[in-house]
Every structure is written in structure tokens, then in C-alpha cells.
Amino acid sequence: MAQGKLIDGKQIAAELRQELKSEVATIAIRGVTPGLTVVLVGNNMASETYVRGKIRACEEVGIRSDLIRLPEETEEDTLLAEIDRLNQDETVHGILVQLPLPRQISEEKVIARIRPKKDVDGFHPINMGKLATGLKGAFLPCTPHGILQMLKRSHIEIAGKHAVVVGRSNIVGKPVSLLLQKENATVTMCHSRTKDLAYFTRQADILVAAVGKYGLITRDHVRPGAVVIDVGMNRSPEGKLAGDVMFEEVREVASHITPVPGGVGPMTIAMLLYNTVEAAKAALDS
Numbered sequence: 001m002a003q004g005k006l007i008d009g010k011q012i013a014a015e016l017r018q019e020l021k022s023e024v025a026t027i028a029i030r031g032v033t034p035g036l037t038v039v040l041v042g043n044n045m046a047s048e049t050y051v052r053g054k055i056r057a058c059e060e061v062g063i064r065s066d067l068i069r070l071p072e073e074t075e076e077d078t079l080l081a082e083i084d085r086l087n088q089d090e091t092v093h094g095i096l097v098q099l100p101l102p103r104q105i106s107e108e109k110v111i112a113r114i115r116p117k118k119d120v121d122g123f124h125p126i127n128m129g130k131l132a133t134g135l136k137g138a139f140l141p142c143t144p145h146g147i148l149q150m151l152k153r154s155h156i157e158i159a160g161k162h163a164v165v166v167g168r169s170n171i172v173g174k175p176v177s178l179l180l181q182k183e184n185a186t187v188t189m190c191h192s193r194t195k196d197l198a199y200f201t202r203q204a205d206i207l208v209a210a211v212g213k214y215g216l217i218t219r220d221h222v223r224p225g226a227v228v229i230d231v232g233m234n235r236s237p238e239g240k241l242a243g244d245v246m247f248e249e250v251r252e253v254a255s256h257i258t259p260v261p262g263g264v265g266p267m268t269i270a271m272l273l274y275n276t277v278e279a280a281k282a283a284l285d286s
């Protein structure tokens, strides 16, 4: 049986971290250590895992990381005041408030409060707006940027190709479609209200699945030879970490495919480090 090539996000992310490590060393000569502060509110099991991964990755490349833990019942004003303090702190180049937040706190308000220059997630409306209008100097959101890096470093051509994005979230679907358009792909966006999803996905040269629904993309959704990027983070019925794509059967028709775990996730973290280093460099030059 034919097998699509694995796009090894874990491996590519490791390469990126090595590149960033030498970049950090160069900045250190000028007396600055890039600093990332992660704010974690409440007790979310998945968030604990992700935050641990981010902090370990920072250590590896020489980025100083701080973790601020706030209790589940934290009031919105308390968190906003904490962000104000971090906005003022010159040793903090990047601020990341781990999502989701407890229900009493508006994520929208919190994201808007972070200084755009420290918004290493790329979620602030200023950064999103810059991306949408093609203005320079925006932090690119980490998952979409990571996907682009995986495609480029796997020598997959984007220009002129039909990219189909399933999912329209602010964090992945919308920004990845903008980035793919910028790279001259023809982009189709699908979502939960799309009728006959397979009709659209079967036309994709590059298929990005970013819905968060186990088993959404089957062999029947994929054109032979397509490149398949799986952004989903779900549990299979057996309790294993799995994406939106039925990996084994889709791999038999795809030319390239990303696994879960070991695909998009590690790239997201690598691009967070990248943005933090960029933030520190920008602070040096200002």
C-alpha cells in the first residue's frame, strides 16, 4: 500500500530551535536575554501540559521564561492589572496568556490589553489587522506560521495551488488562509455550516484541517496526491491523542501528511520562541 511522506513537525521544530539558539547567543552579546512570561489562570489539565512544553522549549534555546499562576477564581481586573505590569516591564519581551480562560474573564479584553509589541501569540487585533491588510511588522500567529514553515521546509510548492482550510477560528483557520493567500495559493474556506464538505476538500492540493473533531477527515475527503496538514487535538475513542484526520487511511492517498502528535503542535511552540526572539530584537533596535 502506498504511503504519503511524513512531515515531521517534531524534527523541523528541533531544527528551528537550533537556529534560534544561535540567534539568542548573538543577541546575548548585546546584553539582552529574550524573556517570555506565560500567565496561566486556573487548573486546566491540557494547559498544564502545553505550558510545560513551552517552558522546556524556552530553556533549550536560552529564552528566560517566567510562569505566573493565578487561581481559577481570579477576577478580570486582577488579570488586566497583571498584564499592565508586564507591559511596563522591560525585561519581558513576550507575554502569553494561556487560553482558555475561566468564564468570568473575557478573552477578548485580555488579548486587547497586551501591548501589540509583546503579543507573541499574534492574537491582538492590531497584529491580526496587520496580517489581514498585509502591513509589515506583525507577529504572525504561531500555529499558522508553523504550518507555513513545515510546507516550506518540506519543499512543498504553495503558489498556484488550491488550499482548502476547514475551520474558521481566529487562531488557526482565518490566519492560515490569509498566509496561504499571501503565498499565492487559491484558498477555499470551509466550516461547520459547509454543505457537502467532501466536495470541497476533494479539490484540495493542500488540505488544512483545523476543526477539533475526531475522525472528520477520512480517505474519501482527500484527493490522491494531496498534502494534508492536521491541526486537530482530540482524543480517539481509545483515549489516544489524535487529530481531525484519520491518519492511517488518509496516509494511503496523501503525498505528505502531518502526524498528531509530532506535527503541528511542536511547530506552534517553535514559532512562539521565534516571535519572542523577534520581540527581543525589536526592543534592542528601539
Ligand SMILES: Nc1nc(=O)c2c([nH]1)NC[C@@H]1CN(c3ccc(C(=O)N[C@@H](CCC(=O)O)C(=O)O)cc3)C=[N+]21
Residues within 6 Å of the ligand: 049, 050, 053, 096, 097, 098, 099, 100, 121, 142, 233, 241, 260, 261, 262, 263, 264, 265, 266, 268, 269
Ligand atoms: N495563548 C495561547 N497560545 C497558544 O499557543 C495556545 C493557547 N493559548 N491555548 C492552547 C493552545 C494549544 N497549544 C498547543 C501547543 C503545543 C502543542 C503540542 O506541542 N502538542 C504535542 C503533544 C502534547 C501532548 O502530549 O499533549 C504534539 O502535538 O506533538 C499542543 C497544543 C497552544 N495553544
Ligand SMILES: [Mg+2]
Residues within 6 Å of the ligand: 101, 102, 103, 104, 105, 106, 107
Ligand atoms: Mg472566557
